[in-house]
Amino acid sequence: MMYDTSGATASQLDIVARELAVVSRRIGDATQQARGLAAATDWQAKAAQAFHSLADEWAREISSLGCLAETARVAAAQARDAAWRQFEAGC
Secondary structure (H helix, E strand, C coil), rough: CCCCCHHHHHHHHHHHHHHHHHHHHHHHHHHHHHHHHHHCCCCCHHHHHHHHHHHHHHHHHHHHHHHHHHHHHHHHHHHHHHHHHHHHHHH
């Protein structure tokens, strides 16, 4: 006997999409904080210039993670929607 698990799959993908949205927001917050640290640095000292450079690089890396998280969230939401359509078609 075959059981349709697309409803359960859709529910699980809904959780994944919601959690990835949280991750994406937190990455955005971390990016802003890193950019704020770089902007607040006194540019006079060599150490401050080095810190600013590293903080900028870190902010760019974090920002790229936000793009990945958002892409994964959209993919999970699309998979969830497809699973719901399959579940509803089977009813």
